[in-house]
Amino acid sequence: MNKNILLTITILIFIIIPKYSYGADSELIYLDVKVSPNYSKSDYITLSSDEGFNLYNEDDLQRVFLYIPEDIIYIGSDYNGDIIIFDEKNDEIITLPDDGSVVIGSGHSNESIIKVDKNKYRDYIKFLSIGNYINVINHIELEHYLYGVVPKEMGPSFHLEALKAQSIIARSYALANINSHISEGYNFCDTTHCQAYGAYDNENLITNQAVDETYGQYITYNGNIISANYHSNSGGITEDSGNAWSLSLPYLSSVEDVFSNNAPNSSWSFTLSVSDIQSKLAASGIEVGQINNIEILETTEANRVLSLKIDGSKGESTLTGSQLRSLLGSMNLKSTWFTVNKEGGYQNSKAYVISGKSLFPMEIDLSNIYIKDSGKDIIVNRSNVNRARSMDRTVPLEATYSSAPTTFVFNGRGYGHGVGMSQYGASEMANQGYNYEDIITHYYQGVDILNVGR
Ligand SMILES: [Zn+2]
Incomplete structure (x- = not known):
């Protein structure tokens, strides 16, 4: 090992890490990891160890200041809200500072493993008092x-x-x-x-x-x-x-x-109904009414959606790809690399005509019908015809048949950011x-x- 590199990294670690502590070996780095679940002060937390418990001050892990020769101890609060260690007879052993400055290890001389309720942890356990809660912290060496x-x-x-x-x-x-x-x-x-x-x-x-x-x-x-x-x-x-x-x-x-x-997940597809999308948007205060279209506005060079527009009957909303991913669920929309297609409603290639003899509309493909104009056949499309006419009635298409899609299909690639x-x-x-x-x-x-x- 080059001494200069070691010195550099030691200085680097000092600069980068304002809060950490060393154990018996001065090269060891200790971290405080808050573990699940959250406990309230009315809960009892059970600690188990085969070799009893050693208590240390966090900044001096070489000196045991109290050994507790019990297999099981309990952590709870008294009427003052202090964090207290009790024995199995519910007698108080010691009151702990509420800032986590005292850590608990097992009495085992080589390897400390402590069970907190059902979960086992290496090294040390400490407790932080936050309002009515007790945070259980695993004070653990980096490796x-x-x-x-x-x-x-x-x-x-x-x-x-x-x-x-x-x-x-x-x-x-x-x-x-x-x-x-x-x-x-x-x-x-x-x-x-x-x-x-x-x-x-x-x-x-x-x-x-x-x-x-x-x-x-x-x-x-x-x-x-x-x-x-x-x-x-x-x-x-x-x-x-x-x-x-x-x-x-x-x-x-x-x-x-x-x-x-x-x-796995190099490509994926996710389908969601319009009503589900609307309710997920509404849960975040985005109200655009009946969604008619979702249009991708801008993507990155690596194909991820930067921005998109949601058009609805009551307005429109522009979101980032990440915002939509978090609104629809990051396990559903697995990444922001996706395209979106709408399904349902009538297609632009279809027309509905009512013959006059029947009240039931017939569906005809627009490519098969023409408007006769001075001997020319003009292809019908939605820009030149928006009503179906017959001898005795006129029916606006949109009045009877909504063009709104029923689902959106997201086809994407990758999983994660x-x-x-x-x-x-x-x-x-x-x-x-x-x-x-x-x-x-x-x-x-x-x-x-x-x-x-x-
Ligand atoms: Zn975190």
Whole structure:
């Protein structure tokens, strides 16, 4: 290891991370991850450990200040709202500070695993008091956090090289976004808002191996650890971050991605009724009446919809592709790379005529009827004829037959925002023999992989 590089990354980490703490090994980085579910102060939280519990001050994990020789303890509140540890006889053991500055580990000397109700967590647990709620925080070393992230974000069925790329990406993303929830007193939540984190019970031998074999590796651009965004499937071309989030980053620019072409969700179709679209729009305060048309106005060079117009009987509304995706559900409209077609209502090629002998209209294809004018046959279309005439009656077509569509069909490609690594593309690259460095440098332009590991 080049000492200058180590010094640089150490300084870098200090600059980037205002809030983290070190454990016994000064190279370890600890994170605070808020885990689900949310508890109110009237709940009891059960902690279990085979070896009793060690209590530490968060900034001194080398010194146990209290050992509790119990297999099970309970966390609850008293009438003052303080957070208290009780034993099985419901006797108070100690009152905890409500800022999470005391952390609880198991009494096991090598590996601390604590069960909180039904879920097991590595390292330490602490509690933050917020109003009437108690946030359960897993105070966990970065590499252990990745053990819980990689299987949730990619899954053990992927190729080891793809999992190694995912590990480095998740490690880089974590450090670059370390302040995501700092105003709430912790670093990350355990959902895809940050990165999905499944803790100890979701760990897997091969995903842990991928984390271990890439220990200390980060993606950098011009010496800075990057926010390595990723998504499920690009559909064939990734998107510029500037188009997805209006922050254009050189290493998150669009790249051709044939590796995603035949993977799951490379193409998809989603059909929704007009009434369902109307109610989803109305839920967000968008009222356009009966929807007649959805028109794509502008797309990016990577085919994603930038803006579209919804025409209705009471007005029109212009939305971004992302807004429509979030209104209709991001698991329905899987990406903003889509076209839209309307179905139902009558087609422009059809006319309805009433003969005078019958009240029932007959449907005739416009291409088969003509207007006779001074010996010429004029082709009938909607711009020169909008009424059907007969000997004894005149019926406006629109009065009887609505032209409004009944459904809209969205045909699209890819799954997710399309920025950075396509996970299914990475899988295909690995299956074709590319390694994790090839995968990372394909999806992130102009980056280096920095190794500050063992
Ligand atoms: Zn979050």
